[in-house]
Amino acid sequence: MLRLNGYRNVPVPQTDGHDRGLMIAARDVIKTYDTGTTTVPALRRVDFAVGQGEMVAVMGPSGCGKTTLLNCLSGLDTIDGGQVCLEGRDLAGLSDRQRTAMRAQRMGFMFQVYNLLPVLSAVENVELPLLVAGVRPKVARARALSALEQVGLARWAGHRPAQLSGGQRQRVTIARALVNEPAIVWADEPTGALDSTTAAEILGLLRALNIQVGLTLVVVTHDPGVGALCDRIVRMQDGSIVGDDRPATGKAADARRSAHPMAMGA
Numbered sequence: 001m002l003r004l005n006g007y008r009n010v011p012v013p014q015t016d017g018h019d020r021g022l023m024i025a026a027r028d029v030i031k032t033y034d035t036g037t038t039t040v041p042a043l044r045r046v047d048f049a050v051g052q053g054e055m056v057a058v059m060g061p062s063g064c065g066k067t068t069l070l071n072c073l074s075g076l077d078t079i080d081g082g083q084v085c086l087e088g089r090d091l092a093g094l095s096d097r098q099r100t101a102m103r104a105q106r107m108g109f110m111f112q113v114y115n116l117l118p119v120l121s122a123v124e125n126v127e128l129p130l131l132v133a134g135v136r137p138k139v140a141r142a143r144a145l146s147a148l149e150q151v152g153l154a155r156w157a158g159h160r161p162a163q164l165s166g167g168q169r170q171r172v173t174i175a176r177a178l179v180n181e182p183a184i185v186w187a188d189e190p191t192g193a194l195d196s197t198t199a200a201e202i203l204g205l206l207r208a209l210n211i212q213v214g215l216t217l218v219v220v221t222h223d224p225g226v227g228a229l230c231d232r233i234v235r236m237q238d239g240s241i242v243g244d245d246r247p248a249t250g251k252a253a254d255a256r257r258s259a260h261p262m263a264m265g266a
Helices: 066-073 096-106 122-132 137-150 166-178 196-213 224-228 250-259
Strands: 022-034 039-051 055-059 081-086 107-111 184-188 216-220 232-237 240-245
Touching (some): 039 066, 055 066, 055 196, 055 224, 096 107, 107 166, 122 137, 166 196
């Protein structure tokens, strides 16, 4: 059972007002890779924005730049031109230490490959980012257990990844992404390794977090079903954004719009 009462968003830092209401504002972003014999353009002057509390899918064929865009927007990778602002702060103006701190304090990450340490239990995997960030062990353990409860895995806290199903492992990664109470979660193909039933459960969990607590999510995916649950689908091809659709309809969109009218464009 999903429990959301323990989650709270960290207060959003004040900005100069230029991008107030936007979680992400990226302009003219360029990213190239040098193979040694040629230069490959990965992102071609990309403009991208996400409102606070939106759930946005990034879709497109393999190799179109989706994961590169996610890495550049989150500060995991540097850009060669343009600007990326997160909550009004220009990532290029931050030191490596400041960017690392921002990721630790304001962001959560999910991937298709769970990246769980096999020798650690579920709760130990979830608390690890907090321990690395210097949180006291007793506090880290309490927050990790609370995060596991949020995703319905309290009973499996002591199990190692090999003792969990694929869906349970992905729930552990969701708990790990939420344990620092982030402003935004980046998800790269979070259902790619799951069967359709389990994928639907994971998507339902993410959407519930989005609707009920206003968690901002950017989801890279090939799956049209994932996109259909989001507020927007941003489509990429050959390193460029070629479309921006709003597919969400019905009860989920109505609840989303009621909770966060600015993000929905109401």
